[in-house]
Amino acid sequence: MLLSKGCIYGLRSSLFLASQENDGYVSIREISEKLDISFHFLTKILQQLTSTGLMESHKGPKGGIRLTKSGSEVNLFEIVAAIDGVELFTECALGLPGCGVKKPCPLHEKWAGTRDGIRYMLENTNLMELAKKGKEQNLRITEHGGFEWLLNNDCNDAS
Amino acid sequence: MLLSKGCIYGLRSSLFLASQENDGYVSIREISEKLDISFHFLTKILQQLTSTGLMESHKGPKGGIRLTKSGSEVNLFEIVAAIDGVELFTECALGLPGCGVKKPCPLHEKWAGTRDGIRYMLENTNLMELAKKGKEQNLRITEHGGFEWLLNNDCNDAS
DNA sequence: GAGTTTTAAGAGTATTTTGTCTTAATTTAA
């Protein structure tokens, strides 16, 4: 599995927040219900994103969580790095420690290229473009539900 | 982590076998010691590779394990698929079930491209080329040791 | 200020992955 569950949940939540029409706080409870993620588990994951400054939270009624920057300023790599760390993009396909510093293994060049490909894709994809695309084409953000319940009531029979 | 530990050990062992000068059986004990992998754990992993036909084993003295096909015929994708399965290459970056069949999510096109990039790299890398490269350039196959102890005693002070 | 709503924090549990150990079965060789 490329990304941890926590990272996947973080990405989905970020996309959900970027898709909101207004920029107010959204409660973690609402996110967990809409995206079908365990509330307490999600709370911990989002804490990681607030501690790195990608999101900000507010307690009490009317509280919740929101992106600090606009969706177009947040790329997927930032989110992955905040939750799973950068190991995926620095470590070795063969699990050998100390890559790059010491003598490489025969797979290195090919693996480094592939690894950079993953990174490039994540760095060059921002939340805004995904949210925009999801809304326009009414794509999905959870197993069954999509972006239709983010819009007012545009297209409900698109199946 | 892209690949499981078991898969990593399987790849390293395969590369080790492809690097052997003769085509006899190599005992799992020797592989586990040379590559610093738990013997019993490695035994289980290599059983997966024999059960899929990539390797064949032989019990008793003079027994061990060896590749069924020549190294140039075995690409890394086959080994990964045999141990970790093909989920990495079919499933979703966002962990949503039923990808491709139902409505896609906004990340799909980009992720599918990246995913295919990983697969392409693995499918187009065979054990023979890695073994050849490792020997020629005296690269490493474990944390400290490399291909030098596969050769007779060619270059021992290459550090 | 009291009560409610929300995130924060940490302990605790469950599941999966990773690794160990023991026993059995097979093969070789003396």
Add this chain to the structure above:
DNA sequence: TTAAATTAAGACAAAATACTCTTAAAACTC
């Protein structure tokens, strides 16, 4: 035929990951 060497198989244990539950702290409403 006996002993040694090896893989096969499965129970077991440890560690990492994923998830749950409880309590605390903060912020809002009245």
